[in-house]
Amino acid sequence: xxxxxxxxxxxxxxxxxxxxxxxxxxxxxxxxxxxxxxxxxxxxxxxxxxxxxxxxxxxxxxxxxxxxxxxxxxxxxxxxxxxxxxxxxxxxxxxxxxxxxxxxxxxxxxxxxxxxxxxxxxxxxxxxxxxxxxxxxxxxxxxxxxxxxxxxxxxxxxxxxxxxxxxxxxxxxxxxxxxxxxxxxxxxxxxxxxxxxxxxxxxxxxxxxxxxxxxxxxxxxxxxxxxx
Amino acid sequence: xxxxxxxxxxxxxxxxxxxxxxxxxxxxxxxxxxxxxxxxxxxxxxxxxxxxxxxxxxxxxxxxxxxxxxxxxxxxxxxxxxxxxxxxxxxxxxxxxxxxxxxxxxxxxxxxxxxxxxxxxxxxxxxxxxxxxxxxxxxxxxxxxxxxxxxxxxxxxxxxxxxxxxxxxxxxxxxxxxxxxxxxxxxxxxxxxxxxxxxxxxxxxxxxxxxxxxxxxxxxxxxxxxxx
DNA sequence: CCGCCCCAAATTGGATACAGTATCCAAATG
DNA sequence: CATTTGGATACTGTATCCAATTTGGGGCGG
Numbered sequence: 001x002x003x004x005x006x007x008x009x010x011x012x013x014x015x016x017x018x019x020x021x022x023x024x025x026x027x028x029x030x031x032x033x034x035x036x037x038x039x040x041x042x043x044x045x046x047x048x049x050x051x052x053x054x055x056x057x058x059x060x061x062x063x064x065x066x067x068x069x070x071x072x073x074x075x076x077x078x079x080x081x082x083x084x085x086x087x088x089x090x091x092x093x094x095x096x097x098x099x100x101x102x103x104x105x106x107x108x109x110x111x112x113x114x115x116x117x118x119x120x121x122x123x124x125x126x127x128x129x130x131x132x133x134x135x136x137x138x139x140x141x142x143x144x145x146x147x148x149x150x151x152x153x154x155x156x157x158x159x160x161x162x163x164x165x166x167x168x169x170x171x172x173x174x175x176x177x178x179x180x181x182x183x184x185x186x187x188x189x190x191x192x193x194x195x196x197x198x199x200x201x202x203x204x205x206x207x208x209x210x211x212x213x214x215x216x217x218x219x220x221x222x223x224x225x226x227x228x
Numbered sequence: 229x230x231x232x233x234x235x236x237x238x239x240x241x242x243x244x245x246x247x248x249x250x251x252x253x254x255x256x257x258x259x260x261x262x263x264x265x266x267x268x269x270x271x272x273x274x275x276x277x278x279x280x281x282x283x284x285x286x287x288x289x290x291x292x293x294x295x296x297x298x299x300x301x302x303x304x305x306x307x308x309x310x311x312x313x314x315x316x317x318x319x320x321x322x323x324x325x326x327x328x329x330x331x332x333x334x335x336x337x338x339x340x341x342x343x344x345x346x347x348x349x350x351x352x353x354x355x356x357x358x359x360x361x362x363x364x365x366x367x368x369x370x371x372x373x374x375x376x377x378x379x380x381x382x383x384x385x386x387x388x389x390x391x392x393x394x395x396x397x398x399x400x401x402x403x404x405x406x407x408x409x410x411x412x413x414x415x416x417x418x419x420x421x422x423x424x425x426x427x428x429x430x431x432x433x434x435x436x437x438x439x440x441x442x443x444x445x446x447x448x449x450x451x452x453x454x455x456x
Numbered sequence: 457c458c459g460c461c462c463c464a465a466a467t468t469g470g471a472t473a474c475a476g477t478a479t480c481c482a483a484a485t486g
Numbered sequence: 487c488a489t490t491t492g493g494a495t496a497c498t499g500t501a502t503c504c505a506a507t508t509t510g511g512g513g514c515g516g
Binding site: 011012013046047048049050053069070 | 500501502503504508509510
């Protein structure tokens with residue numbers, strides 16, 4: 001069987017992983033909800049083995065946690081103090097990533113970076129930020145591209161281990177359109193520092209950007225509400 | 229049944245994970261070697277399912293990598309440039325960890341930290357460092373305790389994601405006894421900064437310690453040989 | 457309120473399908 | 487006659503499924 005999907009180069013486990021990852025990011029599941037294997041097996045129409053493997057891989061993203069003999073659960077929501085610690089971790093990593101990326105600026109890198117910057121700018125200019133999804137996706141792309149350009153797989157991996165958490169907390173921060181414009185401008189400044197081949201300046205601007213984001217997140221945290 | 233092993237809160241997958249982790253650390257497997265599941269299943273005398281789960285979890289430690297439809301393999305040996313990048317990543321993370329730990333010094337922390345420090349000192353004083361295993365284990369404990377004391381699970385997680393790699397590369401660095409004494413002294417200085425409740429000093433000393441370790445590693449790298 | 461029983465779910469074991477690789481043999485060529 | 491190339495075949499190991507076992511928790515009756 002499965003003759004028509006011959007060009008299939010991904011395994012079931014890979015597909016389940018990608019699907020679950022996306023759903024966890026989108027807030028499809030309630031925090032703390034149980035992810036039981038037989039149910040997922042029926043929903044995705046694959047057996048339990050690929051489900052189990054996908055969940056095991058998801059564990060290190062922090063989006064899911066496992067209790068022995070009890071099963072897998074969606075990670076609990078952030079507390080204020082955890083959010084603060086997450087931003088502190090970003091404050092350690094991301095300026096260092098920007099510094100290294102700044103030392104390796106290429107025209108291709110600048111071109112790729114311009115895409116999420118323009119998206120963010122465009123989205124922030126509309127009076128009301130309609131699509132949080134698009135907005136945060138552009139933000140994520142911006143930071144991830146820089147992490148990749150650092151040319152340090154260990155630092156990049158450390159950032160990626162935060163990445164899932166960052167994305168998830170974004171779902172619960174209400175963003176004003178003024179905030180969005182500030183963030184877009186800060187991204188642009190970092191880009192300009194890259195263009196000017198000024199790695200230290202890029203690192204400083206990144207530090208400033210994350211500190212600002214932290215303040216925005218903390219002040220907006222009172223208005224927790226589901227997005228869209 | 230299984231009444232006597234009631235305190236058993238670990239699954240087979242957990243045990244296999246721990247065993248494989250230890251063996252990968254000890255250099256039991258050759259770099260690049262294939263880890264095929266039926267063989268491991270026979271060796272550990274469990275079925276393939278827990279093996280598969282353990283390997284999936286090991287993937288994010290960087291000790292093992294997976295190629296779709298080809299299986300799992302022991303991570304390749306470090307090149308000189310990768311080693312350098314690893315140390316660069318430590319240089320970003322560990323001073324920050326020391327800073328945070330330094331802000332949260334407790335008597336218990338100092339007491340626990342003294343154990344690996346004394347071990348290291350004692351081992352380094354013997355003319356020849358006999359047991360690399362013990363030496364590196366004490367070194368690892370020192371750094372891990374500090375990471376834990378940082379009270380930032382995200383930073384700690386980022387460090388742990390490097391931890392496996394750090395430990396693995398240690399196996400291939402030949403350490404002179406002079407180097408060992410330097411390292412022991414540096415650890416002691418960091419400890420003293422903690423005692424003096426000087427977080428910034430601790431961070432600076434940590435930075436210096438890792439920079440020194442990097443230089444020692446690179447200069448000793450020519451004499452790559454299996455330890456023990 | 458306590459203990460027993462039942463059920464849902466995790467964990468594990470083994471069996472099967474399938475892909476990729478290596479090997480071997482034979483035919484064709486120089 | 488030696489060498490190379492083509493293709494078919496056997497084999498190794500992954501990916502997957504399904505069944506059996508065990509555990510944890512909750513409801514029911516005492």
